[in-house]
Amino acid sequence: MLNRVTLPVTAFAQNCSLVWCSATNKAALIDPGGETDRLLAEIKQRNLTLESILLTHGHLDHVGATGELLKTQQVPVIGPSKEDEFWITALDQQVQMFGFAPVPHFAPDRWLKGGDSVQVGNETLEVYHCPGHTPGHIIFVHQAQQLAFVGDVLFNGGVGRSDFPQGNHAQLINSIKHTLLPLGDEFTFVPGHGPESTFGHERLHNPYLK
16 A cells, blocks of 8 residues: 655655655655655654655755655656756855745656656556646656645645746646546645646546636
């Protein structure tokens, strides 16, 4: 079973997800945007072993703690898709744009593309490419538990911004309608900000999908 806890971090209340395999206690952090000490304390409190950092996209509020975590955690950084490399190499500019304190630089150990998968202990997360918010945005899907971690593609009652460099609103809506929603109405998703929802609820009620 894949266990999880959502940890909103930074002034942007970005949903970092700590996920772990119940059989092995091996864990991953999805989108560690900040508050490194708090994230490490959660891992220690639950007696977990961090084995990877998983990134949906390259925006600072989702990757900001990565370099700091790597100072003490010898784990691979996996994701996003290589099309977001320009965001990650521009961390200094992002710090200025978002009003963050400076953060250490890092480079992903593995870029992802649609059709890939990643392991968290014995559990498998499938990877889907969902561009629009950023060109290299990916999501992580756990089919057995009908659960998706969608970053800033889709929100409860909203969708991701597309006014950042290389964003594309039409592409974003296409990703939602042709990649996310076909996964099934019963799927619960964890967005990058705000409360969880289901794809079925958003299909019926999200004003941006009408």
